[in-house]
Amino acid sequence: MAESEDRRDEHGERADATVAGRTAQLEGRRGPDASDGSVSEPTDDGHAGERGDGPSGDTVRRPLVDVGEPEAGAAGEKDGAGHGAALVAWVRSHLPAVAALGVVAVAIVALLVMALVNATAVPDAATIEADARAAVSAPSYAGGTYGTDGVLVTRDVDVRSVTRTDAAPDGSDARFGASGYATAEAVVSFAGQGVGADQAVTLSYALVDGTWERVGDARADALAWRATSGVDQERVARNVSLLLRRADAAQGWDGSDGQPTLEELYADAAVTVASEDFDEQAQTDVVELELERAGAYESYACTLRATFSFAAASGRWEVAGVEVGDGARTPDLSALVGTWAGTFQRQDTEGTKCLGGRAAGLTVTVEDVSAGEGSATLSGTISGLAHYHAHPGRDSESCEGDLAFDDVPFTATLVEDETGSELAFSATLPEDVGGTVDVALGFGTGDDAGQVVARVRTTFPHTASFLFIPYDETLTYTDVFTLAKEG
Numbered sequence: 001m002a003e004s005e006d007r008r009d010e011h012g013e014r015a016d017a018t019v020a021g022r023t024a025q026l027e028g029r030r031g032p033d034a035s036d037g038s039v040s041e042p043t044d045d046g047h048a049g050e051r052g053d054g055p056s057g058d059t060v061r062r063p064l065v066d067v068g069e070p071e072a073g074a075a076g077e078k079d080g081a082g083h084g085a086a087l088v089a090w091v092r093s094h095l096p097a098v099a100a101l102g103v104v105a106v107a108i109v110a111l112l113v114m115a116l117v118n119a120t121a122v123p124d125a126a127t128i129e130a131d132a133r134a135a136v137s138a139p140s141y142a143g144g145t146y147g148t149d150g151v152l153v154t155r156d157v158d159v160r161s162v163t164r165t166d167a168a169p170d171g172s173d174a175r176f177g178a179s180g181y182a183t184a185e186a187v188v189s190f191a192g193q194g195v196g197a198d199q200a201v202t203l204s205y206a207l208v209d210g211t212w213e214r215v216g217d218a219r220a221d222a223l224a225w226r227a228t229s230g231v232d233q234e235r236v237a238r239n240v241s242l243l244l245r246r247a248d249a250a251q252g253w254d255g256s257d258g259q260p261t262l263e264e265l266y267a268d269a270a271v272t273v274a275s276e277d278f279d280e281q282a283q284t285d286v287v288e289l290e291l292e293r294a295g296a297y298e299s300y301a302c303t304l305r306a307t308f309s310f311a312a313a314s315g316r317w318e319v320a321g322v323e324v325g326d327g328a329r330t331p332d333l334s335a336l337v338g339t340w341a342g343t344f345q346r347q348d349t350e351g352t353k354c355l356g357g358r359a360a361g362l363t364v365t366v367e368d369v370s371a372g373e374g375s376a377t378l379s380g381t382i383s384g385l386a387h388y389h390a391h392p393g394r395d396s397e398s399c400e401g402d403l404a405f406d407d408v409p410f411t412a413t414l415v416e417d418e419t420g421s422e423l424a425f426s427a428t429l430p431e432d433v434g435g436t437v438d439v440a441l442g443f444g445t446g447d448d449a450g451q452v453v454a455r456v457r458t459t460f461p462h463t464a465s466f467l468f469i470p471y472d473e474t475l476t477y478t479d480v481f482t483l484a485k486e487g
Contacts, residue, residue, distance in 0.1 A: 122162040123212040129157040132186040135218035146317040148232040150193035158187045172216030175206035194229040225315030230278035230285035237271040247322045259374045269293040283310040297443040302328040333369040340364045342481030351391035356398040357479035360385035376414040381407040387458040387477040388434030435460040452483040
């Protein structure tokens, strides 16, 4: 019995060394109603346990479990925990010193960050923009011959670059206490009526006590102008004589050919701007002008195509070229077409007069006109009276030898002034047996632009005698009429 107890103690002590021994119980535990069989229930590991000898018979004996050495991982965890605990203990024992070290480390980091920031910091864009606006003022603008005068205002500031330097920029004195310098480049834009301008400006800064301060004077470059709309049309029209002169020079028209230049022809012409084509990208403007010089009986029309280019340096429109349309120096004589009735004014002759033209009158019908540069013709018919006779003994209302002619065709050409008129034509009627008749037509005078005159000159060659001595002589009779257009 004592031996059995010793074994139980021994087994009990082994069982206590294991988790299973502390907690396992027999599944087939005997109760009051359990059978008395001697076979024990198998254990979890498949071995049957031995029933104990104790009074209750409810203890299961299991094979001894070899716990073995502790695992390496567990040992490492214990070592780490030990070191950590030691470190915590050390920190707790030196807490003031550790806190001081932390403060010093944070301060060092902050100083390093501040030093890095200061070493790379530059003035902000808002500061540069405000300084640039204050440094340069909006320029005044005069449009010149073809542009529009106006007032410019500051529109925008574009900060192009900011450069950090250790030394004071060129043109600026070093600032006492400065820890750095910076140079900013910006472009200030101005806007006005039909024109804009850009001006580059350079600003210098010094960093003093953490604040950027302006140093030195701002350096401003020359203005770069740009057109935002075309030429001033009114000024172009007002200065059209300059364009006409440019066109004359291009065509070689200097008056040496006896013809008037465009500048002379259109000195008082009406000018209309027909079209305009402004190219902002190319900075050009093409203007087409129509000029008309209207007279009572002749008119001229001209089309000019002027190309302007905008000069960025001066901000002015300049003439790049002028083209002239066809027919600029060709007169329009359509106002001469029609029937003109004459009123007798006088007769010019070297002797006594025959005034038969007063009663006969004069009718000129212009059916067609043809004009070119420096030349023109009129064609039509004429009705009047020719004087194929000698001088009468005294001034007479009619004479024997007066010959009426009706609807005689004629062609008159443009000639130099013979009648004091601005526009003069001359024609010789078909030859007649009695003599010849020449007709001169003049339209407009310096005193009266609407006046029209006609001169009908009869040339009568015949043989006369003096003291019964014959000799040849030629007589002329010139009847002068004023003409008025019918209808």
